[in-house]
Amino acid sequence: MVKENIIELKELTKKYGEVTAVDRLTLSVHRGEIFGLLGPNGAGKTTTILMLLGLSEPTSGKVKVCDIDPTFQPLLVKEKVGYLPDEVGFYENLSGLDNLLYTAALNRIESATARQRARDLLELVGLTQRAVDKVQTYSRGMKQRLGLADILIKEPEVIILDEPTSGIDPEGVRELLALIKQLSRERNMTVLLSSHYLHQVQLICDRVGLFVEGKLIAVGPIKELAGNLFKNEPILLKAEAEPVDDRIISIIGANQHVARVEQSGNQLLIHCREQVSAEIANIIVSHGARLTHLSQHDYGLDEIYHRYFEGGRSA
Amino acid sequence: MTLLKEKKIAALFRRTRFMRQRVYHSRHPFWVMVQKEVMDSINSWRFIILLGLMLLTTVASLYTAMSNLRSAILDDTATPFVFLKLFTATDGTLPPFITFISLLGPIIGIALGFDAVNSERGRGTLSRLLAQPIPRDYIINAKFVASLLLITVMILTLGLLMTGIGILVTGIPPTPEEFWRIFFFLLVSIVFIGVWLNLAIMFSVRFRQPATSALSGLAVWLFFSLFFSMLVNIIVEATAPAHITDVTQIIGYQGFVQNLLRISPSQLFSEATTTLLVPTIRTLGPITLEQAYGAIAGPLPLGQSLLLVWPQLTGLTAAACIIFGLSYVLFMKQEVRSRS
Structure with a gap:
């Protein structure tokens, strides 16, 4: 019809x-x-x-x-x-x-x-x-x-x-x-x-x-x-550790399945293509930092919104 | 359970039938709007206050007129128009009816119009109205028509009330000519108040805050009633011819001063109404001794009086139309956004 x-x-x-x-x-x-x-x-x-x-x-x-x-x-x-x-x-x-x-x-x-x-x-x-x-x-x-x-x-x-x-x-x-x-x-x-x-x-x-x-x-x-929007990086991991330094971030970012890492204070938002929480926990712990939180997030509408509007502005 | 609820609702709606509820008598949206505006006004405190004020005016001016009627008639034996004295006689302490109207008329106009459009906007009802299948200008037209209707009813009521009480108290009925003079006087009053109503509507379109638009209306009114004559005086002193060489020059100059004064609607109104109510007034312009010499003092017939004030009447009507046109254009061009 x-x-x-x-x-x-x-x-x-x-x-x-x-x-x-x-x-x-x-x-x-x-x-x-x-x-x-x-x-x-x-x-x-x-x-x-x-x-x-x-x-x-x-x-x-x-x-x-x-x-x-x-x-x-x-x-x-x-x-x-x-x-x-x-x-x-x-x-x-x-x-x-x-x-x-x-x-x-x-x-x-x-x-x-x-x-x-x-x-x-x-x-x-x-x-x-x-x-x-x-x-x-x-x-x-x-x-x-x-x-x-x-x-x-x-x-x-x-x-x-x-x-x-x-x-x-x-x-x-x-x-x-x-x-x-x-x-x-x-x-x-x-x-x-x-x-x-x-x-x-x-x-x-x-x-x-x-x-x-x-x-x-x-x-x-x-x-x-x-x-459509998140097909390149379907998984979002949220991690909290103490202390967080640039070295940890760069090593996590170097992982082949990780697309992007965002830091805010002790919190890390890791956008990745595969489920890699085990590796990330490993990296953090092996660098002597204390891992306090690690979880997987679904993309909510807020993320869609945020992503689209960011994209819309830069375009 | 649901049956009980149904019954309850039915009872509620039966009850509402006996309560005050609006029924619109017209099918045409424009007249529905006019009807609503009139009903709103009549139910409002504003209208009651205005009506009270006008009734007070009527009583006060009747009282003044009554107490001075005898001396006024004795003073002026030339005119047979005793009844018209009711509207003009005074002992100097309280102004007569015509002065009251020229004083209060602007207030009535401003009070009925100052929040016409901006209150709709402020309440958020304007955009809802505009979403209905009615042409946009219905809104401003209906407001104008409704207010003018109210003014007409108010003024006619007061005028006829005065006439009626006058007949009762003095025992003299008005002659047909007096009746028509009173009628035309009331008509001029309506047009005069209409000018101020339109001015207030224009401010209500222009200013978003009702307080601002009311104040602007009052400011214009104060300007014309207090400062305008002062301003004219200054101009007159500055432009007065240094040497008077002949009569035509001074007559021309006098005419210029008078025309300046006539910018004020109140001046036009008072010229028009005094001419209508005091039939012995034969001219509004300057008059030379030569012209006055040999003239027989006597009242003008109604047609001649009307002819004399025709320009004033046209001027007032034109002012009302122009101001309404301005507010119409302003309103039609205004962007429709809810509240902001």
């Missing part, structure tokens, strides 16, 4: 004066998938999202969302796309329900339908009991969930979430992500979310795109990315 592309970006570029916020971005997102835009702050994630909604004009390149160009027909796109900005805000003096009804009215949803949908959605996000309370009494996590209900009331085909998890406690994050995943699966909704929290993105995204300084440097499922 050929996957239908619901979002298509081609050579998309956005410049603010001399600064290039988004640099020749080409990307497509399939219908029904959860796509994660990953990158540090200021990488151009929000700018890209604004261009998807027609809220910002691209300097050059093409955008297509649901086969509509948002630059020229933003209203049509906004009918089909729900956007949850980071730090979403509500009218604090209104109740959660009233906030939802207002959004519904702006989307020309008839009042009886709007009430029914608001009711169902508040139930879905677990805010029924607080529906008639003013939003100013809500916690951050509750506002974020209300935000989700708010974008769902127009029954969008695509939802775009900008840093949906920032500022929420871990339990709240887990619930929110589970909710997003459930929605995507049940309603075959496409989800595009941006984040700089890798661990959270890893939990729910089908594919991710890594952003550094306006450039997309890698796209794919997380496992694939990790595999």
